[in-house]
Amino acid sequence: MAITLEALKQILKEQHEQSQVEIKQLYTKFDAELEEAKKERRKLEAELKKSNDMITSLIDQFHGQQLQVNESIKKILNLPVARPVGVGQKSRPLIPIYDIPADSKYSPEEIDTRKKLACLFRLVDDYEWSSTIYNHITMKIPGTEYILINPFGLMYHEITASSLVKITLDGTIVDRGSTQFGINRAGYIIHTAIHEARPDIHCTIHVHHFAVAGVSAMKCGILPINQEAMVAGPVAYLDYNVGIFEQESDKEELIRIVQEDKKKKVLMLHNHGAITLGETAEEAWRLLYVIVKACETQVKSMAAGENGILIPEKRALDLAYETGSQGANNMDNNASVKAYKYGEFEWEAWMRDLDSRVRKPSGWDGNNPKRLSKKFF
Numbered sequence: 001m002a003i004t005l006e007a008l009k010q011i012l013k014e015q016h017e018q019s020q021v022e023i024k025q026l027y028t029k030f031d032a033e034l035e036e037a038k039k040e041r042r043k044l045e046a047e048l049k050k051s052n053d054m055i056t057s058l059i060d061q062f063h064g065q066q067l068q069v070n071e072s073i074k075k076i077l078n079l080p081v082a083r084p085v086g087v088g089q090k091s092r093p094l095i096p097i098y099d100i101p102a103d104s105k106y107s108p109e110e111i112d113t114r115k116k117l118a119c120l121f122r123l124v125d126d127y128e129w130s131s132t133i134y135n136h137i138t139m140k141i142p143g144t145e146y147i148l149i150n151p152f153g154l155m156y157h158e159i160t161a162s163s164l165v166k167i168t169l170d171g172t173i174v175d176r177g178s179t180q181f182g183i184n185r186a187g188y189i190i191h192t193a194i195h196e197a198r199p200d201i202h203c204t205i206h207v208h209h210f211a212v213a214g215v216s217a218m219k220c221g222i223l224p225i226n227q228e229a230m231v232a233g234p235v236a237y238l239d240y241n242v243g244i245f246e247q248e249s250d251k252e253e254l255i256r257i258v259q260e261d262k263k264k265k266v267l268m269l270h271n272h273g274a275i276t277l278g279e280t281a282e283e284a285w286r287l288l289y290v291i292v293k294a295c296e297t298q299v300k301s302m303a304a305g306e307n308g309i310l311i312p313e314k315r316a317l318d319l320a321y322e323t324g325s326q327g328a329n330n331m332d333n334n335a336s337v338k339a340y341k342y343g344e345f346e347w348e349a350w351m352r353d354l355d356s357r358v359r360k361p362s363g364w365d366g367n368n369p370k371r372l373s374k375k376f377f
């Protein structure tokens with residue numbers, strides 16, 4: 001029997017309405033399942049947080065007990081007793097450095113870089129070489145063009161692994177970290193200029209330490225009159241002619257200077273301060289340490305007047321630099337020491353020192369003799 005057009009239309013209309021009803025039912029079912037899944041997820045997240053809090057609390061308890069045991073052993077052996085946790089060199093609470101949550105979105109390389117850079121801020125602060133919320137230290141995240149820098153507004157003793165700000169070489173903030181602070185303009189201009197001009201450099205430290213700033217204002221520059229100055233090696237100088245690096249064009253002379261002689265990893269900014277450049281954090285820190293000591297000694301030596309100071313022969317100066325520039329490698333015949341790169345051997349000691357005063361600082365593992373150097377680079 002032939003079907004009429006009207007009948008066909010009616011059939012199609014009914015089928016369409018039926019489909020609509022079925023789709024609606026599917027949506028309702030899907031919404032209910034989605035809501036159920038969300039509830040389950042919230043429940044799991046709450047349980048995960050509870051577990052994490054419990055683990056953190058257990059670690060804190062364990063660390064506290066371990067410190068007590070360490071202190072007891074030290075007392076028995078009559079060794080110097082470390083400052084108690086919570087009371088630092090400046091009698092203020094110490095904030096744990098390593099505060100990145102276990103489920104962080106950061107890559108392992110970024111986490112390691114954050115931990116190491118946060119440790120550098122604490123070391124600089126511990127020596128009272130910081131300048132309140134000013135000055136800056138940066139590190140490049142290995143395998144990327146991203147730079148980590150301090151949030152502008154935090155004192156160095158407040159900086160943690162998670163609070164560091166991730167920026168591109170043109171100063172764009174791609175991750176503010178755990179705070180809402182921005183970055184210091186001069187900081188980004190100085191440091192990104194160096195990282196861009198020198199891809200071999202992964203860490204730069206800038207300080208206004210009083211003795212460094214003092215020597216930076218002397219026409220004679222750093223004199224090779226003490227061993228620290230000798231082992232620091234060749235120094236580059238930059239005239240104070242661009243103010244405090246507020247303009248993009250202020251980078252030009254800085255880029256020229258750091259590209260001119262790549263052996264010069266200490267940069268004295270006349271009438272300002274200094275910047276150390278390192279292929280690693282260990283190298284930049286080691287250079288900063290020797291340059292600060294060199295300047296402190298020079299400031300005191302200048303009491304004798306420039307003509308009253310002895311300067312060793314060039315042959316001796318060259319020998320001192322050659323020896324010192326190899327770091328601990330040239331100080332010990334032990335093969336395990338020789339495996340360390342410049343500054344790494346001392347870095348292990350700095351990390352142990354931080355560990356004695358700050359909980360959960362750097363991922364430092366005393367059971368692994370090459371812990372940081374192997375793990376980080």
Ligand SMILES: [Zn+2]
Pocket residue numbers: 135206207208272273
């Ligand atoms: Zn400065």
